[in-house]
Amino acid sequence: MTRRATLALALLACAGAAQAARESVLRQVDLPHNYYWRELYVPQLTTGPDFASFTPESDALIYSMGGSLWRQRIDSDTATELTHAPRSYDNQPDVARDGRSAVFTRYDGNAVELWQLDLTTGREHALTSDGAVNLEPRLSPDARHITWVSTQGTGHFNLFIADIDANGLHHARPLLGERKTTLDRYYYSAFDHAINPSWSPDGKTIYYVSNPEIAWGTGDLWSVPVTDPSKRTKVLSEETSWNARPEPNPDGRRLLYTSYHGRQWQQLWLTTPEGAAPLPLTFGDFDRRNARWSPDGKRIAYIDNQPSSGDVGNTALRVVTALGGATTTIQPIHRHYKTPRTRLVLDIVDEHGERTPARVAVIGPDGRAYAPDDAWMHADDGFDPALQSTETHYFHCAPPCALDVPAGSVKLWVQHGFAYAPWRKTVDVSAGHDVSLRAALVPQPLPAAFGDWISADLHIHMNYGGHYRNTPANLARQARAEDLDLAYDLVVNKEERIPDIAAFRTDADPASLPRSLVLHGQEYHTSFWGHLGLLNLGDHFITPDFSAYRHTAMASPYPHNGVIADLAHAQGGLVGYVHPFDTLPDPAHDAVLSNELPADVINGKVDYIEVIGFSDHKATAQVWYRLLNLGFHLPTGAGTDAMANYASLRGPVGLNRVFLDTGGKRDAATAMGALKAGRSFASNGPLLGLLLDDAKPGDTITTGRHHYRVALRSPVAVEHLELVHNGQVVKVFELGSNHQTFDDEGDIDLDGGWLLLRAWNDGADPQVLDIYPYATTNPVWLGDRGRTPSAHDDAAWFADWLTRTIEAATARDDYNTAEEKRATLDYLSQAREAYRAMAGNQTSNEPTRSSR
Known part of the structure; x- marks a missing residue:
């Protein structure tokens, strides 16, 4: 395959290249x-x-x-x-x-x-x-x-x-x-x-x-x-x-x-x-x-x-x-190397001059990636062949870091979370002459008026069969290098085994660091209903950890996700749908549609959804908007689904994270309260601030004319910044020459429903190790009317969705008992009828979602 001219590393590319064509590594494997x-x-x-x-x-x-x-x-x-x-x-x-x-x-x-x-x-x-x-x-x-x-x-x-x-x-x-x-x-x-x-x-x-x-x-x-x-x-x-x-x-x-x-x-x-x-x-x-x-x-x-x-x-x-x-x-x-080498020592400090761990990428004059001898080398899972010859490789550095590099021009990229500007430098090194560099990180936080934030990755797998052997202490160090406050290790099976089952506990891991807390939750696996994230389980790990595994002793689609959600809630846990959709579901044309999300939302089983996760953020947001239109106060979370012991992963830890307005508190209880209340925004890079009068995301205010304030701070260039009202864009901000820092305010007339702020790019940016940059706040809710004008069509769409889910569930022939099948179909049918009732009744202002 003939390649176009390439650059050695993402950090050399122009940020925000329009329609960058990110491709999977080794895409020829089917x-x-x-x-x-x-x-x-x-x-x-x-x-x-x-x-x-x-x-x-x-x-x-x-x-x-x-x-x-x-x-x-x-x-x-x-x-x-x-x-x-x-x-x-x-x-x-x-x-x-x-x-x-x-x-x-x-x-x-x-x-x-x-x-x-x-x-x-x-x-x-x-x-x-x-x-x-x-x-x-x-x-x-x-x-x-x-x-x-x-x-x-x-x-x-x-x-x-x-x-x-x-x-x-x-x-x-x-x-x-x-x-x-x-x-x-x-x-x-x-x-x-x-x-x-x-x-x-x-x-x-x-x-x-x-x-x-x-x-x-x-x-x-x-x-x-x-x-x-x-x-x-x-x-x-x-x-x-x-x-x-x-x-x-x-x-x-x-x-x-x-x-x-x-x-x-x-x-x-x-x-x-x-x-x-x-x-x-x-x-x-x-x-x-x-x-x-x-x-x-x-x-x-x-x-x-x-x-x-x-x-x-x-x-x-x-x-x-x-x-x-x-x-x-x-x-x-x-x-004994084939080419002359020199020792490069990298120190990294924050705005206070204190040493700060960070993610580092180093490319030598030979176009190869380098790291200290004892560092874990990680690789991105995709790249744009027009901008890079191979995927980005990186390591986490607890400074100072020393590594041997070939003589010549060496390129470095240092990143510490989203609230610091990336640090880049190209240095010429000579064989036998040690070089010391100091990376001084410059903060670019949101203005304090928008909130006092901590960040959490709600979906990490500490070990998942990879090259390395991870521990809670090292996961805490990975999180600290990424400026991540809360790292949720979701313990889960990898086919027959559950690598991190011995690490599961209901309180914070004692190996946590003061500014990076490691918590252990659970991911519930099924290839049929959709995967669940279970956070803050207060008593025990739920077993079996999976269902609907065809051609096994656990082939039955029962328990469905609603049953598992009840078990998690009984322990005081929070339940989320994780990495939901790679494409927008199509009830009319999808060959099979078995995802249970609509039924679980209307029955009050779901506490959050990963709008930003290991999936397509834009497709997932379209489903989310329809649920919001029906009055469901379903907040967004975010999770990378990083396999933190992999050498090649869609990551790193904290790539997709939710920023929680906790007043700066870093304990799990406060964080989970903010998550469930929607006092947050989710992002894989851009930081967003939204105030509607004095209301923040998660709040409810009256309808009418309101004064808005918005803020954007981003380590990468953002192409689109928009206010979205009831699923429709009502304000497009002109970002001018600076697509990384933006502030604006004005007045806007709003009737009922909801309003949020989002930032996104059309295509990939090599500096964001994800499919494209994306961020969204949770909604500010408007008035006491629970549904928007499009609620009729949205409810009908979910009813059609559940009709297809009922078809898929009915076609399964591997329930253990007739009672399992009856209970499953009854649950889905009752949810479908509730959506049909919403579709046929446009006068009611309140959703029919049951409460726990």
């Missing part, structure tokens, strides 16, 4: 839920090691780290860089048995291609150039063949095989072909995948993972004869979560793989090629993965994320003896 497979399967840029392969003598390793391949002896603390490609990142090395070459993957922001490295001469050459995603290359024992996983031709992960020599690949072909399942799948493609290949010692068999007729999980361990792919055989049924990577030992009698097998964390397990009962080889409350046998069978190398003494679980490379369990950590204390 699988749902790319935020799962990209993190759990595709290699990521990490400062620590990620994949390793032994050299033939079993005394050294070639491994990936920081986007390069490195060689290091097991008994040494010195690593030598073998590859370093501009604007690209290398990973997944596999060393030939004769030690002369290695194959690996290279990601350039567009595709992942296979490359070969001559370990004697250092020569590199590409093996593929098809623009696909090519992963997990494995050489046969005689180094004459190669197998790997590719999306070539289909967009799905399939096994390929080819002959290989010094001139490249020959006779490349799919090994198994495509197969479509008969099952309904939610997190996985309708087409089976085949991943995690490895060779048997005699080169006749390939072991791999696949999911024929499996609805949940990555699949089972399989084997296939290379010369007769029709004779594939299941080895072991297992929930493998993308990286089981079955690996035979050198004599072929045992099969090493990774599993969590009824636990919360992945460890190393052993079975046999015949699928004998598996037994664990390692233990611990952290992940071990990407394991490889040494050629002599005496050692196993693997990657883990065991938290260190600093309470941070970065990736690390270990070697353990197969007999005895003695473990060696491969520490690259001394590094």
Whole structure:
């Protein structure tokens, strides 16, 4: 694919470029839920090691780290860089048995291609150039063949095989072909995948993972004869979560793989090629993965994320003896780089001159991202190819931060939440000359008259199967770097496991910081009704944590979300609909419409909705406006749905947040009171202030002529700032030359209903790591009339919506009992009739929403 001229980093682009075309990373992969497979399967840029392969003598390793391949002896603390490609990142090395070459993957922001490295001469050459995603290359024992996983031709992960020599690949072909399942799948493609290949010692068999007729999980361990792919055989049924990577030992009698097998964390397990009962080889409350046998069978190398003494679980490379369990950590204390380096030290201070943690992005003269050796490197989940060559990478810095960068022009971007202006600098560094920089952050808060705000991200997952091992203490540090006051860790299942179940508690986590409070709530999962956020649970975690999982023992659509909301409210909790809509629901044309939101709102079950979240903010706002038009005082919250231990995420923590007018108090009770009362605004960047006479969002005033005051403070340029009355724009503000700071006041005539202020852009802005900048206040309510003139049509629309939801619920054949089905359909039908009554009665001023 030919690319237009690109810039190295979002911070170099002009802010607010009209109609910026943000695209998903590796958009050529045709699988749902790319935020799962990209993190759990595709290699990521990490400062620590990620994949390793032994050299033939079993005394050294070639491994990936920081986007390069490195060689290091097991008994040494010195690593030598073998590859370093501009604007690209290398990973997944596999060393030939004769030690002369290695194959690996290279990601350039567009595709992942296979490359070969001559370990004697250092020569590199590409093996593929098809623009696909090519992963997990494995050489046969005689180094004459190669197998790997590719999306070539289909967009799905399939096994390929080819002959290989010094001139490249020959006779490349799919090994198994495509197969479509008969099952309904939610997190996985309708087409089976085949991943995690490895060779048997005699080169006749390939072991791999696949999911024929499996609805949940990555699949089972399989084997296939290379010369007769029709004779594939299941080895072991297992929930493998993308990286089981079955690996035979050198004599072929045992099969090493990774599993969590009824636990919360992945460890190393052993079975046999015949699928004998598996037994664990390692233990611990952290992940071990990407394991490889040494050629002599005496050692196993693997990657883990065991938290260190600093309470941070970065990736690390270990070697353990197969007999005895003695473990060696491969520490690259001394590094021999391919290019000259210098030490860059960054200090960050606030307006008081006090050191302040912040998010930092650093791009070297080679177009690659850099971070301190012990920092967690994170990556955005999308970017505009016209403005960047790859996605933005960043880390959180507790200053001072020191990192090694290549000599030349280095670009830096520092961001500390939304109330500080971004800090940017380009500095030329020379090899061997240390450079110290001081980033002085400049505040740009809203005027005090609009409120005394704290910010909260209502939807974070501390751990969710990612590269890193997070802790409450580190989550608090992440929040502090993002200037986030409240971080809600919503404990939830990742398919069979619930990684953070041990962290759940009903009070604030003792690891919280004075200015960044960590709280633990719950996300209730169902692929049918819509996901719920449950905050401030006062007694216990609600189980089961999911329903309506087809083809499982918890397939029944009961309990529906209304039942779960009642259970949460009984504990004093708040219930919200999270990441609601990627597109505007269409009751007339949607193939299936099962979301339960309208029924739960009219029955008084919902306390907030994430208008700004991991969804399309504009589409969600259109649904929200219709509910407001019916008189439902449903406030907006905001949540990033950040998987805070991912290397690649739609984030960071606090990307989508709600600002709560609490008088500056940071306790959970005051914050939740402000959330439920609507004394707030939600944003992914712009700060908004709205006063109508002396009323703030959440207040109710009389109809008539009012004096408004508005304020905008934004770290990025805003294209549109508008007053919205009953879903219609009634005032467009001309922002002039400054699209980041704006104040205005005037008079406006308003009848009943509601009024809010919103800011938005048409397209993406590279400085906001979201689909586009967006912010909205909650409404100021007008008069005592609960419904707007459009209420008739809005109620009819929701009634039609629920008709489709009833159709979907009726079609399900997996309720446990007839009573479950009857109760569910009755609940939906009663809600639909209430909307029909509202649609047919335009004289009543009050909504029929029941109260708790």
